[in-house]
Amino acid sequence: MKRLAKWRLISLFAMLALVLSGCGKPYLSALNPAGEVADTQYDLMKLSTYIMVGVILVVVVIFVLVFVRFRRKDEKIPKQVEGSHRLEIIWTTIPILLLLILAVPTVASTFKLADVSPMDKKNTKALIVNVRSHLYWWDFEYPGQKIVTSQELVVPTNEKVYFNLKSMDVKHSFWIPAVGGKIDTNTDNANKFWLEFDDKRANEAGNLFYGKCAELCGPSHALMDFKVKAMSRDKFDAWVSAMQDVKEPQKATTASAVKGQEIFNQSCIGCHAVTPANKMPDTARVAPNLTNFGDRSRVAGILDHNKEELKNWIKNPETYKPGNMMTGKYGNLTDDQIDAVADYLMGLKVQE
Structure with a gap:
């Protein structure tokens, strides 16, 4: 009875974990991509999942067929197939082909997503954001616009935004689940990557995405959030101009x-x-x-x-x-x- 109760409890927890794994907000889900990087990563996830599920189905079908067709009925030893060149070629070639199907787009996407050459060009027109992580908040500097803000990243949609990331204390990790990532922020070197924010998906999300720290960094790691305001280029330029107009601390009015x-x-x-x-x-x-x-x-x-x-x-x-x-x-x-x-x-x- 104790064993039965234990298995019932384990089954209950397993069902709860399965149900709760589907909970969440669209703007926090990597399975609801909202940009080119997220789309690429999502396609790779689907490809690898299809391959894994296909392999599992083939193995299960073969297992069932062998179990039913070749179950032992007498003491007669069935024909032995070890050393069969045909079988050896089949079960060696198929995994190689599957690995190639997965490896080629993965490697191609890795080089594509790692290309940050536009931000390194002299007098570049690319939008660059220097991200600095702290315990437990985020700092965003726009060197081309000569402004700094914190906790809320403001970006234009439908264009590449390049990020230069570093940590000011311990290792953190920059992640906007719906748009792409993640990438570590280190204390001894700067990491670089780019993201693109889809205009249509941004509108569906109310022009607000959520970012998080994805590297355990201390007692408030789970609370190290930041918000991303994605807007059209015209609205982004207006925000930049409004920030640049603040030359001195604003005066209180009441x-x-x-x-x-x-x-x-x-x-x-x-x-x-x-x-x-x-x-x-x-x-x-x-x-x-x-x-x-x-x-x-x-x-x-x-x-x-x-x-x-x-x-x-x-x-x-x-x-x-x-x-x-x-x-x-x-x-x-x-x-x-x-x-x-x-x-x-x-x-x-x-x-x-």
């Missing part, structure tokens, strides 16, 4: 926000920048850039973007991201002071 800006300048400006210009080395960026914080869709990459969640984050970031570098650095602010700072940050917008 009494509460003015008070919050004063507190921010006393307690937070040492880590957080509120202008997008790249005026500091990578190693000097110790906290996310907040220039367009009011335009974002998440607080700390994981919380709903509203004033209450922002206040909760400022009050106790350790509750939401254990091990994060902000914990204990913002000072002992009162509830009124936190409320004022939240008003100021929510007003940092570059686009209406």
